[in-house]
Amino acid sequence: MNALTFTLRRPPQQRVDLALLSCQRIAGLSTAEINAIELQCGKRRLRVDELFELSGSNNREIVFRNSCDKLDRIGHELDGGEITVEGDAGAYCGLGMKSGSIRVRGSAGIFAACEMHDGMLQIEGAAGDFLGGALPGNKRGMQGGMVIVKGSAGDRLGDQMRRGMVLVEGNVGDYCGSRMIAGTIAVMGTTGYSPGYSMNRGTLLLWRTPKLIATFADCGTHTSSSFLPLLFRSWRSLNSRFAEPKAAFSRIHRYQGDLSALGKGEILVKS
Amino acid sequence: MKINGVTIDPTFAEAFPMKATRVIITADSPRWAKLAASTMTGFATSVIACGCEAAIERNLDPEETPDGRHGIAILLFAMGGKGLAKQVETRAGQCVLTSSTSSLFSGIDGGKRIPLGKNLRFFGDGNQISKVIGGKRYWRIPVMHGEFVVEESTGMVDAIGGGNFLILARTKLQAIAAADAAVTAIKRLSNVIMPFPGGVVGSGSKVGSKYPSVPVSVNDAFCPTLKGVARHSELSAGIECVLEIVINGFTQNDIEEAMRIGIEATCALGQENGIKRVSAGNYGGKLGPYHFKLQEIMA
Structure with a gap:
């Protein structure tokens, strides 16, 4: 069976909510039934076939072709299956994802992987603010799974993140790991202002020396001969620069904080 | 035959x-991995008094270990799950955590999962860090050498203990040579250990004794110096030494294969090197459900 392919006829003028097109939502539906699903587009409701040309029939493998940054909530609460976005994804991509995988060939908007539970989200371009974070007003961000960003990511990456891993090959914005509860964020590029701001637990693994706020304690350098090799080996099968042996290191400078919060988090900087 | x-x-x-489990110890050098493994498997020859039976299964190349360092695989066996869990935790804390x-x-x-670092983590006094990597939880415990990394739990499986065969030889030296050959051959196998010193039991036992407080005593039927007085001596005049190879393994197949390889190595030395007979220890078939028949294994 070929992948179920939604080819966008033309970029919509308003934002479109694609939460209803996750694999588990359309499982068992015929092509006609899928075409008849009504999607919220601005204040209007549009049938799927008004927006997309549909082909293929494998509901466990979905492709959004000609995608653009107005397509929100792709892979909403995805629970198994694969989604490929050929182009950009809008906001909330992978929101509340439970399992399966999403691959965005372009960039993703704000709140990608927000409150994600498990699975894999791979973004080949850049990611917006609050990647892996919590929805406004909620207290728990990403709670499991893996996010890989090949480009850069915005501010507040991993805000209130609880578990899981976010790997960013490029740069990240301000307050990376803010209010982090636990989990791991690795950044190969630069970090903006105040990484780890108000983090309780969790690990920021950085390739470049950050500008730290005063509430992180300098714990000096050491060689992590077991933990970091274990971590890097777990990334070996990824389609990412993080998988390359030359990316791995074990000599680190450790900072613990944020001491103005619980203070059990850590920033490990390649040394 | x-x-x-x-x-x-x-x-x-x-x-x-x-019940059994396998744990993997890694360290910065093979020497330190060996030191930790030797300590963890110390005083673990027999459940009669040691609490568990444990030994090194094999050395692991860096590519085979979770953190890419030199490693050693250890198998630990006990009569029940609770006993095994207690031994694993105690030995992990006192022997591996303390090893540089x-x-x-x-x-x-x-x-079934039993604790490995689940309770050991409290050694970190609140500074321990949990990490879930690849679906497994690890604990990073700060210690004086840096950081002790331990997986939260290990898997406990059903296993078999007490597979054995006896080497009956003309002299002590000849029996030792055959036992060494057998142990060397069996050590190439996975899933089995020989928990006694050097893999060899020099003082095989029978259940019970004339003293009510002594649960096991000399296996007089195979004791060369008692051949004239033992009630049912199994030894003929030309046999001066009997050594036992005890094998614990995960499955019947694992033990059968180990016995076959070990007996083959023993027999390779042949009668001309003083090896007279190969026998086995049993309790008449009344106590243990697994019976490894020598002639069927060697057929």
Whole structure:
């Protein structure tokens, strides 16, 4: 069976909510039934076939072709299956994802992987603010799974993140790991202002020396001969620069904080 | 049955169900991995008094270990799950945590989970860090050498203990040579250990004794110096030394294969090197549900 392919006829003028097109939502539906699903587009409701040309029939493998940054909530609460976005994804991509995988060939908007539970989200371009974070007003961000960003990511990456891993090959914005509860964020590029701001637990693994706020304690350098090799080996099968042996290191400078919060988090900087 | 002039007795080894686990110790150097492994498997020859039976299964190349360092796989066996869990935790804490540069991982993914670092983490006094990597939880415990990494739990599986065979030789030196050959051959196998010193039991036992407080005593039937007075001596005049190879393994197949390889190595020395017979220890088939019949294994 070929992948179920939604080819966008033309970029919509308003934002479109694609939460209803996750694999588990359309499982068992015929092509006609899928075409008849009504999607919220601005204040209007549009049938799927008004927006997309549909082909293929494998509901466990979905492709959004000609995608653009107005397509929100792709892979909403995805629970198994694969989604490929050929182009950009809008906001909330992978929101509340439970399992399966999403691959965005372009960039993703704000709140990608927000409150994600498990699975894999791979973004080949850049990611917006609050990647892996919590929805406004909620207290728990990403709670499991893996996010890989090949480009850069915005501010507040991993805000209130609880578990899981976010790997960013490029740069990240301000307050990376803010209010982090636990989990791991690795950044190969630069970090903006105040990484780890108000983090309780969790690990920021950085390739470049950050500008730290005063509430992180300098714990000096050491060689992590077991933990970091274990971590890097777990990334070996990824389609990412993080998988390359030359990316791995074990000599680190450790900072613990944020001491103005619980203070059990850590920033490990390649040394 | 005779192999290379060595008589294979028409008897069987009697073995028992046990619980077992495999753990992997890694360290910055092979020497330190070996030191930690030797300490963890110390005083673990027999459940009669040691609490568990444990030994090194094999050395692991860096590519085979979770953290890419030199490693050693250890198997631990006990009569029940609770006993095994207690032994694993105690030995992990006192022998591996204390060993410089060491880390400790589970060597079995399946099975019922028993604590490995789950309680050991409290040594970190609140500074321990949990990490879930690849679906497994690890604890990073700050220690004076840096950081002790330990997996939260290890898998416990059903296993078998007490597979064995006896080497009956003309002299002590000849018996030792055969036992060493057998142990060397069996050590190439996975999933089995020989928990006694050097893999060899020099003082095989029978259940019970004339003293009510002594649960096991000398296996007089195979004791050369008692051949004239033992009630049912199994030894003829030309046999001056008997050594026992005890094998614990995960499955019947594992033990059968180990016994076959070990007996083959023993028999390869042949009658001309003083190896007279190969026999086995049993309790008449009344105590252990697993019977490893020597002649069937060697057929």
